[in-house]
Amino acid sequence: MIAGISTRLGPADAALRRLRALGDLDAAAIAAIEAASTRSRCLAPHEEILSERERISGATLLLEGWAMQVRVLADGRRQILDFLLPGDLIGHCHQEAPVASSTVITLTRARICPAPDPMVSPTLDHAYRMSLALDEAHYLRQITRLGRMNAHERTLDLFLELYDRLALAGLATDGSFAMPATQEVLADLLGLTSVHINRVIQQMRKLGEIGWSRGHLELHDLAAQRDLLGWHPVHVSSRWPRRD
């Protein structure tokens, strides 16, 4: 079992919570996820899950821990495209003979398992599609962050995104959550240097916007920060439509 994660819950617990939040799952879907999670395997930090431009064998479900999609330029500059959190799908895509569009590396110790086939239940298929739509929303948000926000806004906006995403999996409440990324990792995601991120973070602490110590992040006024950044709930689609 991974340190810092409750042992009273099944290994798929957070992931299951997230998928259920994306759409009601029927018994078949839940059983399939629980079955898949028994074939999970544990990864150390910085282990590669997918390699850019290599074939993907099948979709993977991230059960515990964080991972990141990464792209590295010829001269070594690194851009982190997105974080992957418990319950996120890795290498899930739209086509046969798929090829990884980016490298995926664990950030922390992590547990993964093969993602159950969406054919087992239309509700699971729906949840997967929602997950894909959310991925796209995250990319668009990241583009906006990098293109048109300053360092302070980028950092705050990222924290708000992480809070909402982790809350889906039950891993964040009351504006606070476990934050395993280093400032250097944040810098590579936000298109900044770790030195500058550090200065921004210190200012945010001074202003009382956040608290961050020992891997635990606290957002002090969610509502105020959200409308500072023009937040509105991500709403990619309605719930799984029920037949009346």
Add this chain to the structure above:
Amino acid sequence: MIAGISTRLGPADAALRRLRALGDLDAAAIAAIEAASTRSRCLAPHEEILSERERISGATLLLEGWAMQVRVLADGRRQILDFLLPGDLIGHCHQEAPVASSTVITLTRARICPAPDPMVSPTLDHAYRMSLALDEAHYLRQITRLGRMNAHERTLDLFLELYDRLALAGLATDGSFAMPATQEVLADLLGLTSVHINRVIQQMRKLGEIGWSRGHLELHDLAAQRDLLGWHPVHVSSRWPRRD
């Protein structure tokens, strides 16, 4: 007919070429596209095709002209997320009851039609999936551009992307293509100001990297520029697998 576009070709010509480049289309697919293109309609520049957070009625196919996915911050800052070029699908997504993830506006005069239902042919369905995968690749490329490239690299990288995308639809050859975007539009896509874009462009002209006048852009050494930026062909998937 739209000025500057050959009148000897059907209105769906460039779009059809692009989709055929994404995977061999069978007769049913081609017929469906040609049928859909007879129900096309013409839009003026700056007309809205989709509105963020509103319901999408169905996917749209861009036949001629350019459009752009846009997001506007509360204080008016604008980020262009991506350009949409002839043959691109608009509002194509993974789920029922879909909601637009961003606003889509025409950049030039444009012609659109309802995208034919992918159910008419598995080859068409495959082309649509390829198109989705390419969209994702464009987002990731845009994130990398904004996060880890300087102004000069961003501009060059964008031009190379546009060249490759337009070439798919037969709208670019020998390193040159019609470029309808203003420098201000480029700035809003590349996360810069139009003043700075202007200075970068002038430098590129002086260095002999590009020529750009009267809406026509020329890249002077594709190969050299490509490996300057670590280019490699976008390869999201194999062609439609043929049954042996």
Add this chain to the structure above:
DNA sequence: CGCCCTTTTGACGAGCTTCAATTCTGGTGG
């Protein structure tokens, strides 16, 4: 021909980077 949008230019300032050194922290072994 004249208007409006786009491009271009200049001067100045701010935000972020770079480099380098120092302090802190959590984990390890004696």
Add this chain to the structure above:
DNA sequence: CCACCAGAATTGAAGCTCGTCAAAAGGGCG
């Protein structure tokens, strides 16, 4: 239990890229 170590956070000084403001020049279309 404490000394030690490596990675992470922090600090300072200096400089460059890019933004801002403002004004002028160009170019296409009615």
